[in-house]
Amino acid sequence: MPRHRIRNTSRGTTDMEVYRKAAEEHCKEGTKIRALARKYNVCHVTLYRYIKKVKAGNTNAVVGYRSVNRVFSSDEEKALQDYLIECSGVYFGLSPCEVRKLAYELANKNKKKFPDKWHDTQMAGKEWLTGFLKRHPSLSLRSPQATSLSRASSFNEHNVNKFFDNLGNVMDRYNFEPKDIWNMDETGVTTVQKPSKIIAQKGIKQVGAVTSAERGRLVTVAVAINAQGGHIPPFFVFPLKRYQDHMIREGPVGCAGAGNNSGWMQEAEFLLFLEHFKKQVKPTVEQKCLLLLDNHASHISILALDFCKMNGIVLLSFPPHCTHKLQPLDRAVFGPFKKMINTATDNWMRNHPGQTMTIHYIPGIVREAFPFSVTDRNAIAGFTCTGISPFNRNIFTAVDFAPSSVTDRPLQINIEIPPTDPWPSFDVTSTKEVASETSADVLPTSSDQLTDSINLSSKSQSAQDLPGTLFAEGNSSLTTPASDQRSHSPVPGPSGLQQISSSQSFNFTPKDLRPLPQAGPRTATNKGRKKRKTAILTDTPEKNAIEEEYKQRNKAKKTVLQAETEKRKRKFISTKGKGKGKKTRKEDKENNKSDDEDCFCLVCLESFSSSRPNEQWTQCMECKMWSHVECVNDDENYVCHNCESE
Structure with missing residues (x-):
């Protein structure tokens, strides 16, 4: 063929x-x-x-x-097409090889006539797949974007409705205008860019482009935009302990910065960002502003919440793992920003041949990319497509929630449904299903609504002559008007939810052979970070709960620190007097090699193994733990702050 x-x-x-x-x-x-x-x-x-x-x-x-050599009829191929669209809509799409295997299994199970070569390879031929895609132009080969299971399952109707409830609450309470609604988030800018596409000769297997290094260093850039299209200068967090103001002199006008050992936003740096935000936006207790942000640990600290309450900043957090759909910066700003950063870095590498880019050049790179990406148009589009401003809680349809319908674990239904299929399916080849005129075109939002809709559909199976039903001659499958179609499984498409063509002479449907995956119940555990939820963080009940949580956490840390101090004291007493002369820092490190532990500065927490050459250290007279001479006022009788508090 x-x-x-x-x-x-x-x-x-x-x-x-x-x-x-x-x-x-x-x-x-x-x-x-x-x-x-x-x-x-x-x-x-x-x-x-x-x-x-x-x-x-x-x-x-x-x-x-x-066509006389077609393996499947038009109706059967339509059912297969709908199944493939459904799989891709719930983020479990099939590759071309898997589609060919599925076609072979369908043909073999339904006793279709197909070429003998399919038996040898256990899959349909490439010619069949090519013809199938030509006959169904709505299908195409796409490169999917990696989406974590947490994001797929967390972006569900319950979490989104909870966020819009909180958003509507603060909007009604304070009557915020678009200029008062802000969104902030951090992104990373690295010294090693992803090279853009270039024109090169055909036939060459590998085409290269120069980058600064194999692995680069990351600088965190915090950006804030508002619903009216405005923005404030960015805030930089450098991976440096000794930050100097001259590091951002090449950055955008009005920008600010800070530094820490990791280069990530932490509680102290977030408090500095809030001061920078207050300086630019100028909110007051009488004229408040709304700041939307994620649930990162650095954003939830007592000092930050106190600062926001004193200066008229209302904090509202997004639901966890939902920022890829709900955050305006992720939807409309950070994509163009990263692209412009790569372009600016490529230009810098061409203008500075043979020179290695360091983190000190990043503010200048951001200054070139910022005006072309963080624009009024992009900011307004980000708030519009997320339904934040103008307020639209119905901006997301059942198509957007389709991935969570497969992995939505909390939904429990007390009816008999096969565990591999989250929604009921009916075989209309044996019974004629009639859709009720009262059925809605949206997925049920609760288990009670789902149970009622299923009972309604099963009752209507016996009513074969109700108005609004249309039976095709010579075909036992049911066809209903578009307004009365009811989908029992989410199928993304141009018109929202589409109903998969019933088995259409398929004895074994694609869902029978390859049912959609269904996640099991979550395992309850107390390990790891506390699970957050969308909340108005500056409200008094939320703030009190966070403060109590911090007290418990600090109490646990203090207990662990005291136990570690007692352990070191006992170890020092047991080894006291065994050696002659004063013990040096190098000898102490060699003696502790068997413990496989590294010592840390009590003030800045930098490890001894990562310290600079010839850097001076001093030892506490009580607990014998070490600190940088630069971090403390060194004297002969140095006692650390832990021993002083005891």
């Missing part, structure tokens, strides 16, 4: 509507067939055969060329 057959004639391609009009004219006015053939530019023999079939009572008569 040729893969790309070139058609040599246009015969058999005339639309059936032309034959239908000619047949009606022949029956009503008695026009001769040859005259009608010349009038409509069709073959008179083909028109004669079509009129003969119509007079015989066949209202669905067709003429022209038909």
